[in-house]
Amino acid sequence: MQSWTDQLLGEDFLLMVTRLLVALVLSGLIGFEREINNHSAGFRTHILVGVGACLMMILSLFGFSAFNEVNDNIRFDPARIPSYVISGIGFLGAGTIIVYGGTVRGLTTAASIWTVAGIGLVVGAGMYSVAIFTTLIILISLIFLNHIERIFPRSRTTMFIELVVDETIEINKVLEILEKHHFSITNIEIIRQESSLRKFYIKMNRKDRQHLIKIFEEISQLQGIKSISELNK
Template sequence: MDVILIKLGISALLGLIIGLERELKRKPVGLKTSLVISISSCLLTIVSIESAQAFSEISGRTQMDPMRLAAQIVSGIGFLGAGVILRRSNDVISGLTTAAMIWGASGLGIAVGAGFYLEAGAGALMMLISVELIPMLMKRLGPKALSEKEVRVRLHVADDADMTAIVKSIKEKEVKIYNVRVKDLESASSKMELMLGVYEKRYTTDVYYEIKSIPGVQKVEIETL
């Protein structure tokens, strides 16, 4: 019984670490969810192993795979992870990292439940390094594109304005244009939607003021993704 409590305690600690990282980033799956996933995965793994041993001792002939139940946990967690993956407008997908962290939390619980404490601890550490430290290093030392953030801009431009000239002016503001969408409005204006790549440390408000100052631009709406 003491060993089981130790396993559950270690599993809760690792789940707490993973959940805290998500919670600090204000992601949909946070502290409580990660704790429940890690602890329950650990518990089900312990039950699976203990049941296999108990039934084998009773009958003397029964052969069971002690990790059979744990294998179903991995599949089941996939449905939970799918719930946090969202498809936003303009085909932007979000929530993939959170879904992967959910799956990872269940893996940590299974590892602890099976008695692989060192491996579980190393796995949790490597997961945190993967989502925190490595992206930071890649933004500083890697290709320039990794240090960019995506910004969606919606513009209302006058009918007599040259939209090609507006696009060229935006390009001169040290941004990359990934996508352009133009729509006619009932009023005497048109609507442009642009997906921009902007240096991560650059203030979104600076981009707003620079675009708003372009001749022909009537209204500006900007959003950082």
């Protein structure tokens, strides 16, 4: 006869807890990288996705075992619930994608969320070594390959800057500064914010960082400028 602890927790409780903790650690590592780089979905979001996916996999593997023991005719597919997780997680990733005029931000974070869900499913299935190896690959891709992209910026021919301004701004003076430094402007988008604030998204040709610093210094001295920053894809 089973003890009350076995009836309450189940025979596989420790195994399930171990898998949930492994999913927490691995997804947390990826989320921490996104967090320190100030992306929209960070530490907590990745942990929730990874642990939640692991929980769904555990449910698929262990949640229906009692029905199989009672009825031999019942058949179930352990991949059914995970398949819905993989397709359904897309809505959360879509929420991290932001469109600024002609540029799109958040694609990498959306992809990391989708991959973390996969890691959670793999951990839930007990494939720890594959999950750890995949986590290492993702971290290498997010951290080191990002530095390589910065070393070779020639493939990017355009850049985007964001201006937060108030009603006192004279946008012509901003354009004069850009033209003085020989930047070619290809697109300008204006979005009205709360009260009197507005956001300007300016798309222009990419030049070296030294020119960009000079531009930021000159523009920041203009009346009505609240903040100026470069947008990264």
